[in-house]
Amino acid sequence: MRVAIVGATGAVGHELLRVLEKSTLKLDELQLYASPRSAGSTLSFAGREITVQATPEGAIDADVILASAGGSISKALAPAWVAGGAVVIDNSSAFRYDPEVPLVVPEVNGEAALSHRGIIANPNCTTAIAAVAVAPLHRAFGVRRMIVSTYQATSGAGQKGMEELLTQTHMVLHGKEAGAEVFAHPIPFNVIPHIDSFGDNGYTREEMKVVWETRKILGDESLAISCTAVRIPTLRTHAEAITLELERPATPEQARELLRAAAGVEVRDDPAGKLYPMPLTATGKYDVEVGRIRSSLVFEGGLDLFVAGDQLLKGAALNAVQIAEYLQEKGALRGRVTG
């Protein structure tokens, strides 16, 4: 299989290379693309150096294109990539809300990927992380209402977000005032309830992505979902506090049992042993940590839980590669209907 990464030099690109090294994809060729500024540099992959090329204007000769260079590039170039015969797995939000484009978390709705018409969308990081934990509970007990508060890492804004946290924290520790270029306000020792742009209803796009995308992935437009998305001074791994109202009552023990058997989930729920989901332990991990599972105090038979998942892995690079692996496994790479 010939794979191309567009946006290979970014934070997600970096993780794509690491995840591909360990993946089950039968890789015959790996092409790396980025902005003209990065062209000519090399990135290491499986012990060899691959030269980064400037992303061309038209088609790319590959079977799978993993696109992670932002929404405007995907929007502009994906049609040409599809016309050229590739399957595009797109990490941006450009196509996620297109009813013809499947939005896929393989553990949850992998089969949706099989009906692609050239493009498959990778969900928003916060959504992907919540979905692996909530989907098994939804299938067993029927989620009616879902309330999410997020604790989002600076990696959500890419490499430059993490760098801003580190350099500005350094400033503060040396008695200087912190500045902000990537974020709307200084991020060291601060909390910013503002990710992406604000909509007319007072919610940010980041918050509405969780609403729209969770419904699409779970295939249930009747789900009532609310989200408060908050940037905090962590490097990578998003955490989320989730409250669920259920159609059929569930006990925490039932939920733990279900989630222990679920793909992509590590139940980390032993308060007495100080085990619960945290960025410190979830960073670099493929599975999403789920813990603090307890009976809801506001919804009878409902549940409260806490999750932590690496934004750059399950929230981005890993999920994209897992989609490609799923297509390979199902022999569906060439089975798509070209546009």
Added chain:
Amino acid sequence: MRVAIVGATGAVGHELLRVLEKSTLKLDELQLYASPRSAGSTLSFAGREITVQATPEGAIDADVILASAGGSISKALAPAWVAGGAVVIDNSSAFRYDPEVPLVVPEVNGEAALSHRGIIANPNCTTAIAAVAVAPLHRAFGVRRMIVSTYQATSGAGQKGMEELLTQTHMVLHGKEAGAEVFAHPIPFNVIPHIDSFGDNGYTREEMKVVWETRKILGDESLAISCTAVRIPTLRTHAEAITLELERPATPEQARELLRAAAGVEVRDDPAGKLYPMPLTATGKYDVEVGRIRSSLVFEGGLDLFVAGDQLLKGAALNAVQIAEYLQEKGALRGRVTG
């Protein structure tokens, strides 16, 4: 009025001195007490130095004792302080759930303080900060369910909590591994969903305090409240994401109007101008910042909001001094029934 501070050398003690300097209390005398280890040191107050004394075993000759030296000291000594004629305003959780002890946020239920029998409890910081924002909405629209996710600063663990964040962050920035003494796990660039001890129902005491204390302060035991309490790497000021189901529907504009007229609240809610509650702006401020007010997506006619309040001020020192000011204003300092 003769005032004594027990626990004067701690983080809350430090803020008590600063708040008392600006308060309307008619101060005739200020005594400072702490552990024997701190006895003999001096603290500055209104331009002069006051010597810290070791907390005695028995009565303290003062009209008001502001106690902030932890629950075990309050539990052991408060009866003697009351017997000695003082009114005790206690910052620990030792007496908060005693039905004979009023639990007071002056803007919300100041009149409850008038029925004290020697001890008045100062609420948990997270509760006090939420209460000033939620009480006006409860009075106008009737809160039915309240779901809280917290973003709590290290100051909640006192001066040593803030120091651990700073020194351990320094370690990480210099490539060393962070340790933990105050917190259960390293706090730099991490999120720890564990504050205070775990109960049988899987909730921490910190989370249950919000449930129990909010009900007591709002005088409504039927309120359904849930909380996820999370420690994050900030220095001071707790933030909280709050979702409210209401008996009578409210619009965000109605809520803003109500809250603009409410005591102790600063409405900071102009997303287009990047104005919303943040530790960066709420730190050192007496008022609790309230913003991100929007119609709930899970409860018809309900509201979502975000608050940020200085844990050491409204969450502790300020509220305690405000209780004393309220008693002075109502001439209720000597009106108490001694035990």
